Amino acid sequence: MIVGEPLPPSGAFGVNAIAMTMRFGDFLALDNVELKVRPGSFHALLGENGAGKSTLVKCIMGYYHATEGDIIIGDREQAIANPKDAHALGLGMVYQHFTLVPAMTVAENLVLARDDVPVVVDWSKEMKELESFLARMPFKVPLGAKVSDISAGERQKCEILKQLYLKRRFLILDEPTSVLTPAEADEVLGMLRNMVVKGELTILMITHKFREVMAFADDVTILRRGKLAGAGKVSELTPDAMARTMIGAEELTVQPPRTGEAGQARLELAKVRALDDAGAIAVHDVSLTVRAGEIVGIAGVSGNGQRQLVEVLAGQRESESGEIRVVGDPYHASREEMRRHKMSLLPEEPLKNACVGGMSVADNIAFREFDRAPFASGGWWLNRGAFRDDAKKKIGQYKIKTRTPDTPISALSGGNVQRAVLARELGGDVEVLIAANPCFGLDFAAVAQIHAEIMAARNRGAAVLLVSEDLDELLELSDRLVVMFHGEFVYEARTSEADLTVVGRHMAGH
């Protein structure tokens, strides 16, 4: 049954999702949620990880079929069987993970996305059309460049341009600014906002950055654990009120105050150089000293060599040249050196880089000490009981939500995997801590706990190197801030004296 008027041929339209319920087996991902996006508005969808934001928009886009509920596009109820149906209606989505093909050029990616790719592509004609399309657009991208060669910010612009090129009029953006510098984020969102104001576009943006919600959104809908927690006009709300609606009654770990002064040099990097997987220089002769009782933050947009630097420190990648010293001793990331200097590591994507997914939580927690007393006798006979006892203690202490210590760690949520790694790495004495994006994709409670643990380690005298793409996190935690761009350290300042616009400019390479 089709009720209501068909969509007008151009201009923005609204989307209403009514009484949406989505079950995955026993799990209720969405529970009677309502989302009303007015035509020609900029709507923010807020919520913690696992609150159901992605599930809701995927139902709208036809990736999932809601167990119950209706979707009204414009004034008419529509059954959206698959993404193609959604595209035909003018709905488009920019995913958190890029959907551009890295090995292809920007132009190839744009043409490829069309539904009517000609059998033989006339590239000279297509390039002319693309250039005239770009001339009408608020931002520019290099058409002939390979996607793998352009910056994350340019890729995000490409993703958005692709949707506009496909003449989408209702755009869903999933955390579009997570890879952008603050200035780039403002540029992109500002331009989209202009198109919304002109009535060309409606935008639904998933985000967790209150600053962007306050600056750009008209309305907001807040989800919590699959339920509608609140909705309203942004002008009538404060960031604080929105945060409280998002997290509910849950108590957050209180971060200890910063105490004590920096001491002797613990971790010293001298002209360290490392290559990326393609053999290009990713870390370009960087030098840095991290002292005891100090957090040094490395800021930078993803892909500027931070990953390779951390991999060198973690022993996952060999450096090409340069020297790393820990308390004056040369360091080659061997297990013996890490143990001697009480080094701890919180790598990014902990399930991939710091755990064995198929092994139990207890085993994963014991990795550092498993062949030492009391976990082993004689260095080879393992005492399984000691594993479990230690794990049980740490599971309680670090609030790891797992059914048993014997559950495979891959069955845990992201926040709990990170808590388990935290328990292993920070459970004993720590003199040097290296953390990379430790809170990426985690909920408020986990973030607060991890921040508190890192600060506590610093206060106990650990030298902390914190690599993060989240500038807010770095400004909150670090004593000193270093900006990494194209494999080099281009800016350094005490965090208390750092100017956000200057930091942002260096992150963008200006």
Place this chain on the structure above:
Amino acid sequence: MADGSIGLWTVPLAVLGGAIRVSTPFLFVSLGECITERSGRINLGLEGTLVMGAMSAYGISYLTGSPWLGVLAAGITGALLGALHAGICSLPRVNDVAVGIALMLFGTGLAFYLGKPLIEPTAPRLPAIDFGWWSDISQVRAALRVNVLFLIGVALAPILYWAFRTTRWGLLIRTAGESSDAARAMGHSVLLIRLRATMVGGFLAGIGGSFLSLFYPGSWNEGLSSGQGITAVALVIFARWDPLLCLWASLAFGGAAALGPALQSVGVTSGYHLFNAAPYILTLAIMIITCSPKRTLTGAPAELSITR
């Protein structure tokens, strides 16, 4: 200069002739595998496809009297084996490399079983074009007797190079091979793209097989293929998934394979078997030189199970 007395010139000439003659199966299998791998899948079963192609081409040529029908039959057999590979790989949690090894054994085994009655009879062979008519020297003429299939293969390489860039299906194959997420987000069926790419790859490999039984060596027996199918798969990696480089690499491997017989013909008999191993030594050497544990292969499709 009298006929047949060109001395040591025989060797480079025979290597050139070999490069043209022996390279044809390499060329077809590697171009086929190039298409399959660019779509994100490895089909190691092409050795089996090659042998099945050789057998069916010989059989059909013998039964119908037309070698070209044999070539077509070989292609169709290859496409069916490709469809089998792609079909099995479409199932969840199936590893394409393992399926490929199984199909390699299946293909050769089936070909030997079905081909038993074909060892005795003689089938009509594919014709060759004589590009050596201008020369009086028999070695030159022998070296320049070029099969039409070789010319088709040589033409196919630049056509594929062009097609990967400028045609709809070329772009789709690359998308499926570089990012299946992107392909899915655009609403394409990755499995269907890979099915087609594997079938086309099998078709070409089957034709490569028909060359073995219908031109050079030009008979059907169980020792017909000495691993050309599997070598060609390695050759695609060496050629960085570029059809034009596949052409040059095939010629180099063909030349290397002709080295042993060429040296024997001028009387160098010691180390005959060693020289016959030249293509395999070349494979190993190239792999050692071009691969490094510290970096990923440039140009490798990102979805291949070996690079992921």
